[in-house]
Amino acid sequence: MNEILAGLLQAGRLIVTFDADLIEISLRSLQVTLTAVAIASAIGLPLGCWLAVRRFRFRRFVIATLNALMGLPPVVVGLIVYLMLSRAGPFGVFGLLFTPTAMIIAQVIILTPLIASIAHQAIRELWAEYHDLLISMNTTRLQRIGTLLWDGRRALLTASLAGFGRGIGEVGAIMIVGGNIDNATRVLTTAISLETGKGNFSLALALGFVLIGLAVLVNLLIHTLSRTEVSGRW
Amino acid sequence: MVTSILPLTVNDAVVRRRGKTLLGPVTTTVSDTGLSIVMGPNGAGKTTLLRLLHGMERVSSGGSLQWQIPEEDARALQAFVFQSPIMMRRTALDNVAYPLTTHGVSKKDARVRAAEWLERVGLADSAQKQATVLSGGERQKLALARALIRKPEILFLDEPCANLDGRATREFESLLKQAHDDGTRVVMSTHDIGQARRLAEDVWFIHHGQILEQTPAAEFFAAPKSSEARAFINGDIVE
Ligand SMILES: Nc1ncnc2c1ncn2[C@@H]1O[C@H](COP(=O)(O)OP(=O)(O)OP(=O)(O)O)[C@@H](O)[C@H]1O
Ligand SMILES: [Mg+2]
Numbered sequence: 001m002n003e004i005l006a007g008l009l010q011a012g013r014l015i016v017t018f019d020a021d022l023i024e025i026s027l028r029s030l031q032v033t034l035t036a037v038a039i040a041s042a043i044g045l046p047l048g049c050w051l052a053v054r055r056f057r058f059r060r061f062v063i064a065t066l067n068a069l070m071g072l073p074p075v076v077v078g079l080i081v082y083l084m085l086s087r088a089g090p091f092g093v094f095g096l097l098f099t100p101t102a103m104i105i106a107q108v109i110i111l112t113p114l115i116a117s118i119a120h121q122a123i124r125e126l127w128a129e130y131h132d133l134l135i136s137m138n139t140t141r142l143q144r145i146g147t148l149l150w151d152g153r154r155a156l157l158t159a160s161l162a163g164f165g166r167g168i169g170e171v172g173a174i175m176i177v178g179g180n181i182d183n184a185t186r187v188l189t190t191a192i193s194l195e196t197g198k199g200n201f202s203l204a205l206a207l208g209f210v211l212i213g214l215a216v217l218v219n220l221l222i223h224t225l226s227r228t229e230v231s232g233r234w
Numbered sequence: 235m236v237t238s239i240l241p242l243t244v245n246d247a248v249v250r251r252r253g254k255t256l257l258g259p260v261t262t263t264v265s266d267t268g269l270s271i272v273m274g275p276n277g278a279g280k281t282t283l284l285r286l287l288h289g290m291e292r293v294s295s296g297g298s299l300q301w302q303i304p305e306e307d308a309r310a311l312q313a314f315v316f317q318s319p320i321m322m323r324r325t326a327l328d329n330v331a332y333p334l335t336t337h338g339v340s341k342k343d344a345r346v347r348a349a350e351w352l353e354r355v356g357l358a359d360s361a362q363k364q365a366t367v368l369s370g371g372e373r374q375k376l377a378l379a380r381a382l383i384r385k386p387e388i389l390f391l392d393e394p395c396a397n398l399d400g401r402a403t404r405e406f407e408s409l410l411k412q413a414h415d416d417g418t419r420v421v422m423s424t425h426d427i428g429q430a431r432r433l434a435e436d437v438w439f440i441h442h443g444q445i446l447e448q449t450p451a452a453e454f455f456a457a458p459k460s461s462e463a464r465a466f467i468n469g470d471i472v473e
Contacts, residue, residue, distance in 0.1 A: 126323075133320040135290060138309045139336050147332075151323045 003201060010202030011209060021203070026210050029187040032100050032174070033167040036107030037115075041160045044112045048119025048159070049149060052127050053141075063120070069113035074106075078173030081106045085177065098179040103187070106173040111163040118162055122155035123148050154225050161225070165218045169211065239301045239308045239387050240266035240419055242287065247297035249282050257282040257443040259297065264388070264421065269414050271430045271451070272423040273463075274440035275472045280423040281317070283440060284390045287421065288314050310337070313381035315391040319373040321365035326357060329365045330380045337384065351379040355409055371402030378406065382413055389413065391422040395429060407433060427467060431455060439463040441472065 014022050051063060083089050085097040085105075096102045126148055134144050149156065171189035178185035180194055188211045195204035241263050248258035257279040264270075264287065272280045285291045286299075289309055293299060301308035313333075322329050331348035335341055352358050355375040360368060365376060374394050381389055391410070395403045407429065414420050424430055430437060434451035439460060446460040458464045466472050 132316060136314040137333050143336050
């Protein structure tokens with residue numbers, strides 16, 4: 001009990017004094033996940049929108065694949081990316097294993113199906129609502145997609161935020177392809193795992209608080225967004 | 235106003251869904267002026283007919299819809315007001331401006347003209363409100379402004395006053411008459427016989443997917459040709 005109390009106090013001290021390690025690790029976490037979310041959104045949002053609006057032969061198949069990919073265990077994604085990037089693997093020559101880039105690649109693979117799937121769901125509903133109107137108004141296909149993206153922007157932002165929430169707390173894949181190397185690939189989740197193992201609870205707890213803070217912030221944002229969606233402001 | 239797309243000639247047009255015939259065969263001509271009211275019991279095919287004329291239903295093989303200009307060009311000169319108005323998740327002003335911006339008008343000019351239209355339909359105070367918070371009557375007026383802003387040559391309306399009270403209905407009707415006086419051809423469905431009497435120049439009576447008659451209004455209300463229409467305006471239940 002005492003140990004935990006001491007840990008809590010120490011954690012608070014680390015945070016208010018902007019401890020260098022804490023800041024570095026938090027920033028790297030943000031850098032990796034934000035980059036991954038940006039890339040995954042750039043692929044996933046238009047993909048989800050496209051799937052909602054276009055009818056083509058393999059549409060159902062693509063959606064089923066997307067949903068299956070969403071259920072992929074991150075550890076397995078990590079393993080596969082590891083094999084691809086390792087010396088003997090097809091992309092070994094780039095020497096990416098155990099770099100932040102490798103971690104970003106793994107997270108993009110995990111987050112893209114999630115973001116695409118949420119975007120697809122949201123845009124499909126909006127399209128069902130707008131369909132007759134946009135057809136009646138003689139809009140071009142490009143105009144329709146543009147209109148759906150713009151009027152659905154809150155829902156799409158929610159999709160990206162959900163991706164961020166999933167990415168920032170993810171540990172399995174990142175640990176495997178990043179290796180949790182000090183000053184290079186150590187991020188919030190892997191550091192917590194390591195420090196806890198070493199019995200260094202104060203740093204682990206401080207890192208944990210930062211992580212919880214970020215998660216709460218993201219959920220508040222999602223909540224606010226879905227509220228403004230209903231009341232129609234913004 | 236001289237229209238370029240009317241008269242519209244409809245030849246043996248049939249609408250089918252999953253092997254079931256919903257409407258037709260319809261053979262008729264939509265003249266280039268007038269205000270026509272489409273009546274008939276629930277499920278008769280009023281909505282389907284309006285959508286067919288507007289080009290939103292596929293015509294089964296053998297039938298045809300012939301405008302005076304190519305179909306793609308004719309599409310741009312029509313407008314449709316749906317039974318439950320579709321509000322885009324934007325401000326009222328941007329809803330009305332939307333058809334202009336998708337047809338090459340700059341956003342700034344479109345907003346100026348949209349503001350004029352909101353003024354005309356009595357929604358000037360709601361310009362910056364989100365369209366989704368408007369009341370039923372306000373939504374219908376917004377939908378009408380949005381439909382008229384590009385000065386369509388023909389306007390279709392599907393029971394636009396079904397959910398409006400007396401005052402809102404009267405306001406809507408006067409806007410509609412104004413549009414008609416400005417030269418827009420109007421085809422509108424309604425269940426409200428009083429409204430039909432107030433507005434109609436001619437009445438199209440539909441039953442079981444067939445146009446039973448297209449008769450000048452005075453004649454229709456005095457002595458309908460078909461027994462079904464006679465029962466309908468007498469308030470009997472038409473099966
Ligand atoms: N998508 C559809 N699939 C199958 N049947 C349909 C579809 N849409 C309409 N119908 C059928 O077509 C017939 C005509 O429908 P329509 O909506 O045109 O009637 P309506 O005269 O507008 O009726 P109401 O007065 O209730 O609006 C109805 O029997 C209806 O059940
Ligand atoms: Mg109907």
